[in-house]
Amino acid sequence: MLDPALCRQARLSRDARFDGRFFIAVKTTGIYCRPICPATPPKESNVVYFDSAVAAAQAGFRPCLRCRPDSAPDSPAWRGTQTTLERALRLIDEGALQEGSLSCLCERLGIGERYLRRLFQQRFGVAPKAYALYRQCLFAKQLLHQTTLPVTDIAYASGFRSLRRFNDAFKAQIGLTPREVRRESTERSPELILRLAYRPPYAWESLRDFFISRHIEGLEWVDERHYGRCIAWGEARGHFTAEHRPDRHDFLVRLELDDLRMLSPVVRRIRRLLDLDADTSVIETHLTQALPGLPLIEGLRLPGVWSLFEAGIRAILGQQVTVAAARRLVTTLVATLGEPACESEGQVRYHFPTPSQIAGSDLTFLKMPESRRETLRRFASFYRQQADSADEPSTWTALKGIGQWTADYATMRGAGDPDIWLAGDLGVKKALPSLNSHDPAGAAPWRSYLTLQLWSQSSLSLQTSSRPTSSRQASSRPTRSR
CATH class of the missing domain: 1.10.10.60 (Homeodomain-like)
Structure with a gap:
C-alpha cells in the first residue's frame, strides 16, 4: 500500500529516486503524472496516488504530455x-x-x-x-x-x-x-533515439569497468560514457549504443533494428541489460539492515548479458581460466561462428553465434580441453532442441559439464535475477569476512546485489578465476568472473 504522506513529500520535492515507484493522478484535470513532473504541484485534496500506470489508466486518467509517464522506469x-x-x-x-x-x-x-x-x-x-x-x-x-x-x-x-x-x-x-x-511533441529526432530513464543513484563507473574488462571485440563496444553491442531477437538483427547522461538520470540510446515489430521487446531487454529498473536505494537500505557494517557502493547495478544462452556459453568458456583467457575464447568463438553484422571504423561487427551454429561446429579452433568443447556442443544442442524450456537454467544441471554455479551465474546475468547467491565463488569467499558473521540469507531477495558488492571488494573480481579444488567440482564452479 502506498503511504500518502511519503508520496506527498516525494512529489513536492520532485525526488527522482521515486520516479516510477508511484504515479500522481489529478482529479481536476483527469491526468496522471510522474513524481518529477515540472508542472505546478496540485493541491493534495485533488490528488490520488497509484502504484502503476496501468492502475491509473484503469481509473480513467490519461498520461501527462509534459512528464510522459511512458518514459518512467518500472518499479519492481x-x-x-x-x-x-x-x-x-x-x-x-x-x-x-x-x-x-x-x-x-x-x-x-x-x-x-x-x-x-x-x-x-x-x-x-x-x-x-x-x-x-x-x-x-x-x-x-x-x-x-x-x-x-x-x-x-x-x-x-x-x-x-x-x-x-x-x-x-x-x-x-x-x-x-x-x-x-x-x-x-517538440523533442523529435530524425534518428531512432530513445531516452531510457532510471532512478538515481547509478554507479555507472562500476558497471562500465565491469563491461570493459569483459567486452568482446566485434560484438560489444565500451568507452567512458557509452556501452553498445550487436543484438538479435528472433529473426530481427541490429545494434545499439547507450550513452549515460547522469545529469538527466537516463541513457540516450541510438538503435538500429531491421524489423521494427521487435522493437518493444528489444527495448525491454536493453533496460534489463543496463539494470535500469532497479531501485538501488531500497536494495541498499535492505542490505544495510540485514548486514550491518557492510560497506556498499551506492547505486551498484547488475551487469547484464543479452540472453540466457549467451550467458551460459560465456560461463562455460570461463571455467577454470582467467578473465583474460575467457575473453579471448569468447572473442574467437564470435569471430569464427558469429554472423557478420556491419562494418564500423574499418572493423567488422558480429552477432553472437546461434545454438545451431555452435552445435554444428567441431569447435577445434578453441584452445581448450575436448571435454569443454563437448559441453558447449551439448548445451547448444539442448537449446536448439528444447526451445522455451531451455530458458529455465534449473534444467541445465542435467547436462554433463554444467553445474549449479553455471546455471546460477547465467540466471543472474542473463535473466537479471536479483536473488542469486554464489556461495561457492572464490571472490565471494574472500570477501565473506566483511559480513561480520551475518547470514547472507538475510539479504534476500537482493542476494545478487550482495554478490556484486562482495565482488567489488575482492581483489580477485577482475584479475583471477575461481579454480575448483577437484575435477568433480569443475563442472559446477567455473570462473566467477565470466
Missing part, C-alpha cells in the same frame, strides 16, 4: 511477489500476446487461463490482454514523442497489425489520437 514493487505473475508480465512485455494467444501464454506458464485472469484482476483490475494493450500504447506514445517514424511504422513497432486498430486502441487507452500526441 507493482509487479508483486508471485513468481507466476512476474514471469507472465515479463513474457507479455516481450511480446507473448502480440505473437501468440492467451492460451499459448498460459501453456508456457503451466497454468490455466482462468487463474491467470484472476492474478491480473487481483493485481491490476484488468485482464491480461487489456494490460498488454495499454503497455503497447504507452510504448507507441514514447515513439511518437521521441522519433520521427511514420505513424504506420510506430503502429507495427508497437505490435499492432493495422493502422486502424492502432488508432482506435490508442484513442481509447490514452485519450488522444496519435497525431495529437505528435503535434504536442
Whole structure:
C-alpha cells in the first residue's frame, strides 16, 4: 500500500529516486503524472496516488504530455511477489500476446487461463490482454514523442497489425489520437533515439569497468560514457549504443533494428541489460539492515548479458581460466561462428553465434580441453532442441559439464535475477569476512546485489578465476568472473 504522506513529500520535492515507484493522478484535470513532473504541484485534496500506470489508466486518467509517464522506469514493487505473475508480465512485455494467444501464454506458464485472469484482476483490475494493450500504447506514445517514424511504422513497432486498430486502441487507452500526441511533441529526432530513464543513484563507473574488462571485440563496444553491442531477437538483427547522461538520470540510446515489430521487446531487454529498473536505494537500505557494517557502493547495478544462452556459453568458456583467457575464447568463438553484422571504423561487427551454429561446429579452433568443447556442443544442442524450456537454467544441471554455479551465474546475468547467491565463488569467499558473521540469507531477495558488492571488494573480481579444488567440482564452479 502506498503511504500518502511519503508520496506527498516525494512529489513536492520532485525526488527522482521515486520516479516510477508511484504515479500522481489529478482529479481536476483527469491526468496522471510522474513524481518529477515540472508542472505546478496540485493541491493534495485533488490528488490520488497509484502504484502503476496501468492502475491509473484503469481509473480513467490519461498520461501527462509534459512528464510522459511512458518514459518512467518500472518499479519492481507493482509487479508483486508471485513468481507466476512476474514471469507472465515479463513474457507479455516481450511480446507473448502480440505473437501468440492467451492460451499459448498460459501453456508456457503451466497454468490455466482462468487463474491467470484472476492474478491480473487481483493485481491490476484488468485482464491480461487489456494490460498488454495499454503497455503497447504507452510504448507507441514514447515513439511518437521521441522519433520521427511514420505513424504506420510506430503502429507495427508497437505490435499492432493495422493502422486502424492502432488508432482506435490508442484513442481509447490514452485519450488522444496519435497525431495529437505528435503535434504536442517538440523533442523529435530524425534518428531512432530513445531516452531510457532510471532512478538515481547509478554507479555507472562500476558497471562500465565491469563491461570493459569483459567486452568482446566485434560484438560489444565500451568507452567512458557509452556501452553498445550487436543484438538479435528472433529473426530481427541490429545494434545499439547507450550513452549515460547522469545529469538527466537516463541513457540516450541510438538503435538500429531491421524489423521494427521487435522493437518493444528489444527495448525491454536493453533496460534489463543496463539494470535500469532497479531501485538501488531500497536494495541498499535492505542490505544495510540485514548486514550491518557492510560497506556498499551506492547505486551498484547488475551487469547484464543479452540472453540466457549467451550467458551460459560465456560461463562455460570461463571455467577454470582467467578473465583474460575467457575473453579471448569468447572473442574467437564470435569471430569464427558469429554472423557478420556491419562494418564500423574499418572493423567488422558480429552477432553472437546461434545454438545451431555452435552445435554444428567441431569447435577445434578453441584452445581448450575436448571435454569443454563437448559441453558447449551439448548445451547448444539442448537449446536448439528444447526451445522455451531451455530458458529455465534449473534444467541445465542435467547436462554433463554444467553445474549449479553455471546455471546460477547465467540466471543472474542473463535473466537479471536479483536473488542469486554464489556461495561457492572464490571472490565471494574472500570477501565473506566483511559480513561480520551475518547470514547472507538475510539479504534476500537482493542476494545478487550482495554478490556484486562482495565482488567489488575482492581483489580477485577482475584479475583471477575461481579454480575448483577437484575435477568433480569443475563442472559446477567455473570462473566467477565470466
